[in-house]
Amino acid sequence: MEMVDRYIYAVTQKLPESQREDIALELRTLIEDMLDDRAGERDVTEEDIEAVLIEMGSPRELAQKYRGTKNYVIGPELYDSYILVLKIALIATAATIIISFLGQVVVDPTRVIDHFVGCIVSLVTGLPTALGWTTIGFAIVGYAGASDSIDLYGGKDWKPSKLPPVPEKKRQIKRGETIFSIAFYMFLLALFAFSNEYFGIWIFKGDGFNGVVPFLNTGNWNAYLFLFLIFGFGIIKECLKLIYGRWTVQLVIYTAVVNVLSFGVLLLLINGPTFWNPDFMQQLAQTEYFAAGSEAYDTVEIIWEQLTMWIVVFMAVGLVWDVVSGWYKVRQGK
Template identity: 55%
Template sequence: MEMIGRYVYAVTKRLPEAQRKDVADELSGLIEDMLEERVQGREITEEDVEGVLLELGHPRTLARKYRGSKKYVIGPELYDLYMLVLKIGLISAVSVFTIIFMIQVILNPMNILDYFVNFIVSFVTIIPTVIGWTTLGFALVEYFGAGKLEHIHLDKGWKPSSLAAVPDPKRQIKRSEPIAGIMFYVLIMVILAFSNDYFGIWIFQDGEFSGIVPFLNEESYGLFLLLILIVFGFGIVKECLKFMYEKWTFSLVGFTAIVNLISIALILFMITSVQFWNPYFMNELVQHGFVNGGSDDFETVRIIWEQSTFWILIFLMFGLVWDIVAGFMKVRKAK
């Protein structure tokens, strides 16, 4: 029966990957034996199934028994996701720093020793940061989400009819989607936090690198960095929730909408501020010989530069709104 499958799924999804198949087979057999003993040869009804599942108890409680003692900083229910997010974060950070180091060496090989020292120092700084914040975040989820609140709310008044259905393929979120999302957010965060000075127009003269005209105002950039990290941090939280929900629901769509609206507001505040962009951008292009002042090329670049804020905002808003609409459509299609 469907209710049995939902119960087995609700129990096994809280166990380490290696245990799930064996526990699913064992639990299915146990439920079948309990039903046979209960009905004594008559036809099995929904009431019989519900009675057996009530005897077994809340899926969280039963999963805890299969896991054994629950003295964890990060329990098995979250451990697989924790390790995955941690690996993604570390791989993304290491990849970005390695690429930046290679670009620096190619552009200016004479300073390779200085770049290598900065490369090592960056690792010493970012790796403990990624591990620490990821561990802290999941430890808080474990303590507040899977610990005290579980005993206060979830086990009381539980009924098998309240079990969530096994995820519908139409609503299910592919694991590759949040993985790609987390990698994207981590990459952008690392680049903007540690290598924002490379974010601009690269100038080459006579085939040699001569400098960068930055898009952003380096003098006031530090004031906006916290907001940038908050925006992309919200994005990482959103992708982690996709892992935990495993399917599109109205709750997930609602949270996505809230996060994206907050992100749009913060982005709008930043990119419309005159302090965010480099106020000397056009003058520096002229100084580096990229364009000649007063020429047609100068006017074309100036128009593009002045309209860039508008189009960046349009593209970002479209992407964030589409994220909400796509999730809502997937929920509706499965109805």
């Protein structure tokens, strides 16, 4: 009955998670009854099973019947993943903005009212933005038909014998890992969108905060756009992993394409207008902690000069390993 298991898995994976167990039991009972009627007194054969499953229809068509109406922005096959990613996006955005507000209050308590107003404005603009982009992204996936191509369970020429097996544990993608990755990317997006001026070396003099020597060129918004694209590609990749739930050749190809795009944007970023603060070392030398010629200053200068190169190297290695690891898990699960 392996073919029956594969068929039921193919149908239920397109349904809301809360309905899957009941519908799986209902389908199994229905299929067994149809097989008994077809086979009569003789033993059930593989041909009987295939004929019954074809009679029931493709997994995609059957799942659509269980779902009912098709008038939706986010398809039911993507809805659970959409809600999960939306929760992550909203929580990560809100948490980043609130943490940023608390940090500002700690380092500069004299402007607490200004910081509070800025926090409210950021929440009012940031949360709807996270909601909008998440919804648009999943809507595009649904209307482009990508959700259908993910499973390949439908079509006029489908055959039960060609249904993919229930994935082994080696090929399964842990939801916890993808959830953490999406939350991390959303945290970085919110951080650079609402608190980029605090991304640098914090200077304290006397009893208080005396400003930040920023790592980034805060006036170059084109560079920030490239940075947001890199984070956005990362979120897309993790969402695909969440939707698939298992490593497949198709997912490896999608991952490779997204990683190539991410690396291409990184190269455009570092070769375009200055992304890093061009006056970083000069501003650092003006502080009493990093006087020019000091050991600490020389160390920071070496790190600063090599920073771009090492970011490119580490990102290239990480993106290649992401694809190689996925391909290895696909081969390992066969």
